[in-house]
Amino acid sequence: MKQEIQDLVNQGKMLPLMEEFYTIQGEGFHKGTAAYFIRIGGCDVGCHWCDVKESWIADLHPPTEIEKIVANAKTYSDTIVVTGGEPLMWDMTELTNQLKAEGMQVHIETSVLMSCRGTWDWICLSPKKMKLPTEGVYKKANELKTIIYNKDDFRFAEEQAERVGPDCILYMQREWSKRDIMIPQIVDYVMAHPKWKVSLQTHKYLNIP
Numbered sequence: 001m002k003q004e005i006q007d008l009v010n011q012g013k014m015l016p017l018m019e020e021f022y023t024i025q026g027e028g029f030h031k032g033t034a035a036y037f038i039r040i041g042g043c044d045v046g047c048h049w050c051d052v053k054e055s056w057i058a059d060l061h062p063p064t065e066i067e068k069i070v071a072n073a074k075t076y077s078d079t080i081v082v083t084g085g086e087p088l089m090w091d092m093t094e095l096t097n098q099l100k101a102e103g104m105q106v107h108i109e110t111s112v113l114m115s116c117r118g119t120w121d122w123i124c125l126s127p128k129k130m131k132l133p134t135e136g137v138y139k140k141a142n143e144l145k146t147i148i149y150n151k152d153d154f155r156f157a158e159e160q161a162e163r164v165g166p167d168c169i170l171y172m173q174r175e176w177s178k179r180d181i182m183i184p185q186i187v188d189y190v191m192a193h194p195k196w197k198v199s200l201q202t203h204k205y206l207n208i209p
């Protein structure tokens, strides 16, 4: 990549755009709501069951001007979900400022939350054991979406739930490939611990992106 383009990406004036699509939010609190998804490339967390491994290498996705992303998004929806990859690998200030200036509701799907560069109306935090969010950021999450792949993930979910704020909504989402084994366990767990809710990736059952 040319140095001047790399500089613009580092400043968040361009972002490696993997794909954009208008669909129904399938997960968590806003499931069932039409939203325009902006998927930014690049992730170094390395979940072995990741849905979108094609997103991991940022260089495979074209650096794209923020103005172009925003102009396109606003023709589809006033609810935007920024996802990835791990969107907070990048400075999201410019993207979220421009989306907010257009009056849009801006949501994020993130595993790290980091210093949270950007302005968000809704933050979905999905922490991963391999790369935990830093302690200070948990309180910013509006929802905590834990992924349940095996029994130890119930313990991890409870540990993560102790770090978020009192109003944060708690979800358990079965890892897709383990759905037949883990859904019955999650159902039993949530009935025994009703502070949790179930999240199911409904888009996969609806056969939509």
Ligand SMILES: C[S@@+](CC[C@H](N)C(=O)[O-])C[C@H]1O[C@@H](n2cnc3c(N)ncnc32)[C@H](O)[C@@H]1O
Binding pocket: 043, 049, 050, 051, 052, 083, 084, 085, 086, 087, 109, 110, 111, 125, 126, 145, 147, 173, 174, 175, 176, 177, 201
């Ligand atoms: C692809 S990730 C992108 C955003 C960010 N990297 C993250 O992990 O939160 C979007 C959401 O999908 C979840 N996810 C990814 N692969 C999954 C799978 N195989 N089964 C269930 N949920 C999955 C993640 O935990 C996250 O909540």
Ligand SMILES: Nc1nc2[nH]cc(C(=O)O)c2c(=O)[nH]1
Binding pocket: 023, 024, 025, 026, 027, 083, 084, 109, 203, 208, 209
């Ligand atoms: N419909 C739909 N809902 C989603 N919620 C979170 C997604 C993601 O990949 O971040 C996702 C996705 O890929 N599609």
Ligand code: SF4
Binding pocket: 043, 044, 045, 046, 047, 050, 051, 052, 053, 055, 084, 085, 086, 111, 128
């Ligand atoms: S953090 Fe998110 S994008 Fe990165 S590997 Fe894990 S699920 Fe995939």
Ligand SMILES: [Mg+2]
Binding pocket: 051, 052
């Ligand atoms: Mg997805």
